[in-house]
Amino acid sequence: MEIFLSIRFDGSAVSEFFFNGVILRGVRTTLEVTILAMLLGAVLGIILAVMRVSHSRPMAGFSGFYVWFMRGTPVLIQLLVVHNGIPQMVGSRDFTLFLTPFRSALITFSLNEAAYMAEIVRAGIQAIEPGQMDAAKSLGMTNLQAMRRVILPQALRVVIPPAGNEFIAMLKNTSIAFAAGLVELTNAARLIYAANLKVMELLVVASIWYLIMTTAFSVLQAEMEARLTIVERERAIPLTTRVLRALGGGRER
Amino acid sequence: MKRWLRHSLLLVCVVLVAAFVASACGGGEEKPAAASPTPRAAGSPTASLAAGVPELADGTLQVGSDIAYAPIEFYEAGTENAMGLDIDLANAMAADLGVKVEFMNTGFDGLIGALQAKRFDIIMSSMTITEARQKEIDFIPYFTAGTGILVEAGNPKNIQTLADLCGKSVAVQLGTIQVDQLNAQNEQCAQKISITTFDQNPLAVEQLSLGRADAVTADFPVASNDARLSQGKLEVVGTQFEAAPYGIGVRNDSTELNAALKNALQDIMNSGKYDSILADWGLEAGSIK
Numbered sequence: 086m087e088i089f090l091s092i093r094f095d096g097s098a099v100s101e102f103f104f105n106g107v108i109l110r111g112v113r114t115t116l117e118v119t120i121l122a123m124l125l126g127a128v129l130g131i132i133l134a135v136m137r138v139s140h141s142r143p144m145a146g147f148s149g150f151y152v153w154f155m156r157g158t159p160v161l162i163q164l165l166v167v168h169n170g171i172p173q174m175v176g177s178r179d180f181t182l183f184l185t186p187f188r189s190a191l192i193t194f195s196l197n198e199a200a201y202m203a204e205i206v207r208a209g210i211q212a213i214e215p216g217q218m219d220a221a222k223s224l225g226m227t228n229l230q231a232m233r234r235v236i237l238p239q240a241l242r243v244v245i246p247p248a249g250n251e252f253i254a255m256l257k258n259t260s261i262a263f264a265a266g267l268v269e270l271t272n273a274a275r276l277i278y279a280a281n282l283k284v285m286e287l288l289v290v291a292s293i294w295y296l297i298m299t300t301a302f303s304v305l306q307a308e309m310e311a312r313l314t315i316v317e318r319e320r321a322i323p324l325t326t327r328v329l330r331a332l333g334g335g336r337e338r
Numbered sequence: 339m340k341r342w343l344r345h346s347l348l349l350v351c352v353v354l355v356a357a358f359v360a361s362a363c364g365g366g367e368e369k370p371a372a373a374s375p376t377p378r379a380a381g382s383p384t385a386s387l388a389a390g391v392p393e394l395a396d397g398t399l400q401v402g403s404d405i406a407y408a409p410i411e412f413y414e415a416g417t418e419n420a421m422g423l424d425i426d427l428a429n430a431m432a433a434d435l436g437v438k439v440e441f442m443n444t445g446f447d448g449l450i451g452a453l454q455a456k457r458f459d460i461i462m463s464s465m466t467i468t469e470a471r472q473k474e475i476d477f478i479p480y481f482t483a484g485t486g487i488l489v490e491a492g493n494p495k496n497i498q499t500l501a502d503l504c505g506k507s508v509a510v511q512l513g514t515i516q517v518d519q520l521n522a523q524n525e526q527c528a529q530k531i532s533i534t535t536f537d538q539n540p541l542a543v544e545q546l547s548l549g550r551a552d553a554v555t556a557d558f559p560v561a562s563n564d565a566r567l568s569q570g571k572l573e574v575v576g577t578q579f580e581a582a583p584y585g586i587g588v589r590n591d592s593t594e595l596n597a598a599l600k601n602a603l604q605d606i607m608n609s610g611k612y613d614s615i616l617a618d619w620g621l622e623a624g625s626i627k
Contacts, residue, residue: 172548266535282474
């Protein structure tokens with residue numbers, strides 16, 4: 086078979102480029118964009134979620150509109166709007182230069198992530214029994230106080246697993262920021278194979294780095310879930326079990 | 339089924355059907371970028387050129403190209419009609435071989451890999467012949483062009499040569515020889531060139547128009563065309579440098595196809611068709627005759 090005769094794969098290129106400077110900078114950029122956008126997105130998302138469940142019609146309406154719009158349009162279009170569209174409309178050089186590829190990507194991913202986080206947090210809030218709000222208010226708390234001290238801490242438990250999903254999805258999706266010229270991991274690999282044409286080798290390098298990062302964050306997520314568990318007997322799970330579980334190999338009790 | 343659910347499902351169906359009908363009605367323009375030259379009658383002197391070429395057994399020459407590099411290859415605005423020097427030359431050669439042409443749009447950095455993976459028969463995509471590329475595939479030279487530097491009109495940063503780009507920011511297309519040139523120049527720069535790469539040349543030019551980049555480097559005919567399209571906002575400095583041949587990319591093992599294309603290219607050069615196509619695009623300077 087022709088396919089067996091013609092396979093070309095240079096294993097030494099994988100080890101050669103694994104710690105290449107461009108690749109390592111790509112890993113760092115990927116992490117920076119993902120972590121910062123997730124933090125900003127989570128803050129905005131919580132605000133949007135609280136607005137969404139509030140009794141104020143304009144607030145709930147705005148939040149609903151925001152989620153509808155940001156979830157309903159592709160993040161690539163949002164990035165191009167932020168990076169190219171709005172600067173062209175505004176036409177101010179200072180503004181354009183302020184929007185570096187990194188900043189445009191960070192703004193876009195934060196705003197986009199906020200919409201998804203808003204839905205996740207809203208689900209978390211609504212999973213808490215309504216009687217708790219009444220109970221908190223009967224103790225003299227205002228709506229916001231009850232939200233901050235009673236509802237949100239409990240909602241966090243429900244929110245962590247889907248938020249972890251979002252985080253890992255975004256870690257991988259940052260590659261579209263190349264449309265704004267940002268070189269993160271995927272495109273660091275593309276830059277190299279565009280020059281040396283070792284396509285498969287560089288894709289393997291990038292994939293291994295992605296797996297390392299996603300594994301690390303899966304473990305972190307499992308750790309947070311374990312710490313937030315209410316039931317005492319489930320709390321003291323040894324780290325090895327947690328690692329296995331994070332990798333999908335552990336058995337639920 | 340709940341009523342609201344039934345209603346929203348119905349709405350989704352209506353939208354989908356409308357989209358489908360709309361696309362079918364507009365379908366007149368959606369043909370692939372194929373030209374159908376009249377196949378020569380059997381017995382004509384060149385009809386045998388395509389015979390014995392396995393890639394042409396299906397009667398079609400499939401060409402991989404990054405169709406965003408006007409005036410060499412580009413889509414006529416708002417359509418899916420590929421146009422440009424490479425398209426006309428491919429059609430002329432295919433007519434000589436008695437086959438049809440199908441252009442397949444592929445990202446520039448993925449062209450050589452896709453050719454090796456047999457996604458298409460040849461590459462015609464303003465691809466300059468370089469040593470690194472020759473290690474992977476064979477080339478038939480057919481045109482020549484150098485690099486041009488595109489800057490803001492009036493050249494406020496006074497950029498004349500590659501060396502003047504040191505300390506400046508340059509937007510450039512991924513995988514092009516211009517990236518290699520900039521990297522090589524960077525070795526000699528005290529202040530580094532800040533190089534930002536993009537999937538396609540128009541995206542790089544957009545960064546220059548927005549003022550984010552000080553210059554774009556691209557093949558000279560393309561840079562000139564970008565300057566013309568900018569309606570006075572951009573200009574190309576000086577003349578081209580490092581002129582080098584474009585090659586038709588062919589797989590190493592496509593021996594028969596390689597020979598057939600060389601013959602076809604020679605035929606259209608002899609017949610004057612090559613000259614007239616170059617003249618159509620104002621690219622006579624790149625002739626390799």
